[in-house]
Amino acid sequence: MLDIRFIRENPDTVKNACKVKGFEDHVDEILTLDTRVRELKTITQTKTAEKNKITREIPTAADKAPLIAESKKIGEEIAADLAELAEKEEKLNDLLHRVPQIPSPDAPIGADDSDNVEVRRVGEPTKFDFTPRAQWDLLDMNNWWLPEKIGQICGTRTYCLMGEAAELQLAIETYVIQKLISKGFTFIECPSITKPQTIFDAGHFMGSDLSVMNNDVFMLTDTDRCLAGTAEIILNSLHSGEILPENALPIKYAGFSPCFRKEAGAAGRDTRGLARFHQFNKVEQYIYCKPEQSDEMHEHILNNLCEVMEDLELPYRVIANSTGDMGFNKVKMNDVEAWVPSENAYKELGSCSSIGTFQARRTNTRYRENATGDVKFVATLNNTGIAVPRALVPVIENHQNADGSVNIPKKLQPLMGGRTKIGGKH
RNA sequence: GGAGACGUGGCAGAGUGGUUGAAUGCGCGCGACUCGAAAUCGUGUAUACAGGCAACUGUAUCAAGGGUUCAAAUCCCUUCGUCUCCGCCA
Numbered sequence: 001m002l003d004i005r006f007i008r009e010n011p012d013t014v015k016n017a018c019k020v021k022g023f024e025d026h027v028d029e030i031l032t033l034d035t036r037v038r039e040l041k042t043i044t045q046t047k048t049a050e051k052n053k054i055t056r057e058i059p060t061a062a063d064k065a066p067l068i069a070e071s072k073k074i075g076e077e078i079a080a081d082l083a084e085l086a087e088k089e090e091k092l093n094d095l096l097h098r099v100p101q102i103p104s105p106d107a108p109i110g111a112d113d114s115d116n117v118e119v120r121r122v123g124e125p126t127k128f129d130f131t132p133r134a135q136w137d138l139l140d141m142n143n144w145w146l147p148e149k150i151g152q153i154c155g156t157r158t159y160c161l162m163g164e165a166a167e168l169q170l171a172i173e174t175y176v177i178q179k180l181i182s183k184g185f186t187f188i189e190c191p192s193i194t195k196p197q198t199i200f201d202a203g204h205f206m207g208s209d210l211s212v213m214n215n216d217v218f219m220l221t222d223t224d225r226c227l228a229g230t231a232e233i234i235l236n237s238l239h240s241g242e243i244l245p246e247n248a249l250p251i252k253y254a255g256f257s258p259c260f261r262k263e264a265g266a267a268g269r270d271t272r273g274l275a276r277f278h279q280f281n282k283v284e285q286y287i288y289c290k291p292e293q294s295d296e297m298h299e300h301i302l303n304n305l306c307e308v309m310e311d312l313e314l315p316y317r318v319i320a321n322s323t324g325d326m327g328f329n330k331v332k333m334n335d336v337e338a339w340v341p342s343e344n345a346y347k348e349l350g351s352c353s354s355i356g357t358f359q360a361r362r363t364n365t366r367y368r369e370n371a372t373g374d375v376k377f378v379a380t381l382n383n384t385g386i387a388v389p390r391a392l393v394p395v396i397e398n399h400q401n402a403d404g405s406v407n408i409p410k411k412l413q414p415l416m417g418g419r420t421k422i423g424g425k426h
Numbered sequence: 427g428g429a430g431a432c433g434u435g436g437c438a439g440a441g442u443g444g445u446u447g448a449a450u451g452c453g454c455g456c457g458a459c460u461c462g463a464a465a466u467c468g469u470g471u472a473u474a475c476a477g478g479c480a481a482c483u484g485u486a487u488c489a490a491g492g493g494u495u496c497a498a499a500u501c502c503c504u505u506c507g508u509c510u511c512c513g514c515c516a
């Protein structure tokens with residue numbers, strides 16, 4: 001959420017953010033409510049101060065009865081104002097949770113992903129001197145998965161890797177985790193079961209009614225828990241309510257967890273292959289930093305993902321997502337897409353986001369400035385480290401050979417027992 | 427799942443209805459002493475919101491929420507969390 005003072009002082013900026021991101025504009029209603037709420041606070045606080053003064057005189061007063069009566073009378077007056085205050089504050093709070101984060105001036109303005117802009121392209125689409133196979137053919141012929149059987153057992157949008165593909169997935173996860181550790185990240189394995197409030201605090205949903213997430217989040221029936229869609233959710237709440245020392249920043253976490261998505265809005269999309277599942281694994285980069293460090297950290301975690309692409313020897317490109325595509329809580333967003341030969345297209349493998357202080361306001365995560373002693377909200381950022389099995393798609397397709405075998409990228413070979421190739425007839 | 431204990435400031439730890447935003451100790455900041463440091467002494471050390479140009483003032487906060495009362499850290503209820511023992515268990 002945004003600072004109410006910021007909205008008060010920059011209503012036009014906020015209105016514009018609503019417009020370019022495609023969210024309803026509640027600014028005028030917010031400002032009206034805000035004025036009334038502050039009025040009521042002033043009135044009730046003045047009366048409470050008066051009442052406290054009388055209350056303090058009671059223990060030593062010779063005749064207590066008139067003072068008690070007076071105090072009681074003021075108490076009743078306060079109660080009436082308090083009722084209105086509570087109602088107005090609740091309404092204001094709900095509307096404040098519907099105001100989107102202000103997008104960066106650098107972000108392309110646009111309604112949806114068709115307005116995204118390619119920032120850079122690294123490597124060329126892979127050329128083959130044979131007809132390359134699609135991921136599902138490679139998986140079938142190498143006996144690397146069980147699509148029909150697992151569909152019967154576990155339902156749609158589940159997967160099961162076997163043999164060398166399962167090994168490769170584990171190697172990729174381990175590789176990325178170790179890479180991030182070497183760059184100063186703290187490796188942290190996160191729970192997937194969490195409370196709905198933590199998901200809300202990550203700022204992916206609008207308003208203050210938690211039921212809005214039912215469409216996207218798996219709720220665990222008859223419990224107060226749900227399944228987290230990403231480790232970002234847990235990492236975001238890791239320092240909630242804390243005031244961090246300035247020199248602790250930036251804090252860099254490499255979170256690993258199984259991730260759960262309902263994929264309710266994706267019916268019929270990516271139903272074949274390893275691209276989209278209810279459950280997958282993800283290494284997540286998560287940063288807490290000072291707001292002025294945010295751009296630098298954005299480049300840092302974006303570059304980490306680009307390096308991973310290069311270590312996996314994948315042709316890829318970086319996208320600047322448009323204001324309409326970046327989502328409710330983001331300042332700026334860069335997708336990283338890898339080349340997928342079977343689709344003759346670049347496909348998203350990761351998404352790098354600057355959140356500003358938007359999440360920190362929801363979790364109340366702050367730091368104390370050394371020089372001034374001031375307490376300020378931290379900025380947070382997140383990026384994919386690697387998401388599997390989706391990342392296996394470009395890896396096995398781009399590195400395939402005519403016989404259906406797959407070359408292992410050099411950096412992964414030590415984690416694959418020194419093998420340079422898997423699959424094929426051998 | 428059963429039984430019990432507990433949740434106070436950065437930490438430790440007093441405090442069971444009335445100037446307690448909270449004793450005391452530790453830590454930390456500043457100052458004095460010192461050539462410098464240690465020790466010692468003095469002094470200071472939460473956050474949010476509202477009002478004010480500001481100095482500052484007010485209100486709230488002793489896990490969270492609600493209740494009783496003129497008055498709640500202190501009494502009652504609910505929730506959350508932590509710990510111990512038993513049971514179960516990868």
